[in-house]
Amino acid sequence: MTGTTEAGSVGVTTTQAVRLFTAESPLVLATGAELGPVDVAYETYGTLNADASNAVYICHALTGDAHAAGWHEGDKRPGWWDNLIGPGKPLDTNRFFVICSNLIGGCRGSTGPSSPNPATGRAYGLDFPLLDMSDFVAVHRALLASLGIGRLLIALGGSLGGMQVLQWSLEHPEDIAHAAIVAASSRLTAQNIAFSAVARRAIMDDPQFNGGQYAIRGTNPDVGLSIARMMAHITYLSEDAFTEKFGRSPQGETSRRGFGIDFAVESYLDHQGQVFLERFDALSYLYLTRVMDYFDPFSRPDALTGLAASPVRYLVLSFDTDWRFSTEHSLRIVRHLETARQPITFRELRSPYGHDSFLLDDPTYHATLRAWFDRALEVGT
Amino acid sequence: MSAPASLRLDLQLVADQVFAGSRVLDLGCGSGSLLSHLITRKRCTGLGVEIDPDSVLAAIRRGVPVLDRRIEDALVDIADDSYDTVVLSRTLQTMLRPEFVLSQMARVAERLVVSVPNFGWYRNRLRLLSGRMPVSKEIPYLWYNSPNLRFTTLADLEDLFDQLGLIIDRRFTYTQHGRRLRMYGQSANLMASAAVYVLRPER
Numbered sequence: 001m002t003g004t005t006e007a008g009s010v011g012v013t014t015t016q017a018v019r020l021f022t023a024e025s026p027l028v029l030a031t032g033a034e035l036g037p038v039d040v041a042y043e044t045y046g047t048l049n050a051d052a053s054n055a056v057y058i059c060h061a062l063t064g065d066a067h068a069a070g071w072h073e074g075d076k077r078p079g080w081w082d083n084l085i086g087p088g089k090p091l092d093t094n095r096f097f098v099i100c101s102n103l104i105g106g107c108r109g110s111t112g113p114s115s116p117n118p119a120t121g122r123a124y125g126l127d128f129p130l131l132d133m134s135d136f137v138a139v140h141r142a143l144l145a146s147l148g149i150g151r152l153l154i155a156l157g158g159s160l161g162g163m164q165v166l167q168w169s170l171e172h173p174e175d176i177a178h179a180a181i182v183a184a185s186s187r188l189t190a191q192n193i194a195f196s197a198v199a200r201r202a203i204m205d206d207p208q209f210n211g212g213q214y215a216i217r218g219t220n221p222d223v224g225l226s227i228a229r230m231m232a233h234i235t236y237l238s239e240d241a242f243t244e245k246f247g248r249s250p251q252g253e254t255s256r257r258g259f260g261i262d263f264a265v266e267s268y269l270d271h272q273g274q275v276f277l278e279r280f281d282a283l284s285y286l287y288l289t290r291v292m293d294y295f296d297p298f299s300r301p302d303a304l305t306g307l308a309a310s311p312v313r314y315l316v317l318s319f320d321t322d323w324r325f326s327t328e329h330s331l332r333i334v335r336h337l338e339t340a341r342q343p344i345t346f347r348e349l350r351s352p353y354g355h356d357s358f359l360l361d362d363p364t365y366h367a368t369l370r371a372w373f374d375r376a377l378e379v380g381t
Numbered sequence: 382m383s384a385p386a387s388l389r390l391d392l393q394l395v396a397d398q399v400f401a402g403s404r405v406l407d408l409g410c411g412s413g414s415l416l417s418h419l420i421t422r423k424r425c426t427g428l429g430v431e432i433d434p435d436s437v438l439a440a441i442r443r444g445v446p447v448l449d450r451r452i453e454d455a456l457v458d459i460a461d462d463s464y465d466t467v468v469l470s471r472t473l474q475t476m477l478r479p480e481f482v483l484s485q486m487a488r489v490a491e492r493l494v495v496s497v498p499n500f501g502w503y504r505n506r507l508r509l510l511s512g513r514m515p516v517s518k519e520i521p522y523l524w525y526n527s528p529n530l531r532f533t534t535l536a537d538l539e540d541l542f543d544q545l546g547l548i549i550d551r552r553f554t555y556t557q558h559g560r561r562l563r564m565y566g567q568s569a570n571l572m573a574s575a576a577v578y579v580l581r582p583e584r
Contacts, residue, residue, distance in 0.1 A: 313446075334448070335458050338428065341404070345441055347449040364434065371442040379444060 008086045009078065010045045010093050013070035015102075015109055017041050020142040023118055027104075027139065030132035037118070040143055041066045041109025042101035045085055046093035048149070053381045055149045056091060056373075057140060058100040059157030059164035062232075062288055063280055065108035068100040069093075083361040090370040095377060096154075099147065104139050105131045105288050107281035114215060114281045124283075125212030131287055133167040133295050140168065141175065151175055151381045154373065158182040158358035159325065160288070163295050166333065170297050173310040178376040180315040180369070183322055183358040185329040186336065187296045192324070195235055196289040199228035203282045212283055225282045226273030233272045238321035238354035298332075304340040313379070314344040315372050317358075317365070324355040345372065388418055390559040391496055391577065395470055398494045398551070398579050399425065403465035406490060408452045408482075409472030412436045413445030420445070427464075430455040453478065456485040464490040471575075473497050473538075474529040483545055487582035493547065496577040499554075501534025501570045518557045519574045535570040538578075546583040553577040 019039050021027040026036030043066045048055060058068050058081065069085035071078050085091045085098055102110040105128070113128035120127075144152070155176045157165040162184025169179040185192070203209060206224030214220055237245075246265040261267045297303055314337055318330035327348045334346045349365050351357035357365070388396060392415045399405055401423040407416050410429025413436075419425035429447040431437050440447040448455050452472070467490035469482070474497060476482045486493050498519035499505075505515035514524045522529065533541075535554075542549060554562040554573035562573055569576070 343446040375444045
């Protein structure tokens, strides 16, 4: 809690929850399936101005949550994008009103596969419906409506968050004046899907997975979920970042060789896998990664028609060492949007840290966002 | 933020060659002053391409859409005939493959505005005669730190235009102080320190 009073912090924040859809008035998913009730956890920072023209929506990545900035009581670390959001920071909460919500299908306060199924009284498990990127957007829009906001000044997201922003801007361009898409993709490659497939297999083949009904037995597919996280984490960092952090340093004093945690990098991955178990649910991991696998918005023949009537100012950013969603992924987005004659700005930023760079406060990255946000505020909604 | 009150003289000349309301691609857009002017004063839409980090940041702050990419790379991703006018302002001499850049420009737009320094200007010739590489207001670099890779006179450049099927609609030549020269034919190649061409591809 040392950071609560430091300059630039939004201070102590609390996650709120709202029921956006009910059993009687359910969310109709892209597949036609219905889901209700739907609860959504969210946080806000700053103050919405009188004409609701300073609203910024943050879409989080695969394992993120609504707690983007500030401090929760007792926490050792602030929200996941605290370096970006706060007084005087690029998303200056003295000027912007920032909203961040937890995805449905997730496990951090919003309705997901481990929530109780009203039909059975126990967790949905694999009976939870498959989701689509547009379902995330539908729920974000419902939250916005409940907050009395008609149009966003900015929608911003990195990785899966950027994919939501892209989907939202294509499907409902009238909602968004400025869209920032960072380290994202409009279509996963076979390699991307392959990594997801191995992660899902690790979870589903864990004997504790029990067909998705592990909670009722009081167990959890810890081994599978931690392996999924360890492997994914490798893809989030560059080779250079691993070398810089760990090199070939041994873990501990002993030089005895074995099959334990001999190298520092092994200890790090093990730790990443273990701490992940405390905050993430295996079913959510399955559902959310599958949404990414199927995401391919430009494959729709009418993908760009909405933008013609209601242009969006885009910012697309990539990082040169990101090999999960390389610059080529961002350029594909740029090509489509440029063809659609949208005002678009693109930068490839230099960073040694790979995909995770979008969460770090690289000076050029943050200067770029700050310049673009400041301009957005001048242009308005 | 409004556009600066006055554009650099050669950029004003370039701006005058762009029709109001047209879609403009500005290759080597710098901090976006030309595009900002065209967007705010002439209802144009457009896109800049720039590689200098500080200039890109300034263009973003100004609200000019900009791709932080090499011109050659950005051009190949742009569809045929998707712009009304493509501008290349004092940048052709820094391109490794000028003929490729010009032919790509002709592919993406029906109107090309190209401004260049003239290495055939008499003072450059005199300087070379004295045994030294030209250094002037238009070419302010020493040979070892110059971003310029290709050195052309207006006469050589016009040969390349011809070879690429680019028709010269207009040519503006001016002195190192930005004064317009009323001069035609080869004498301009001697007297002009820079020139602006308006070109159109043979179709």
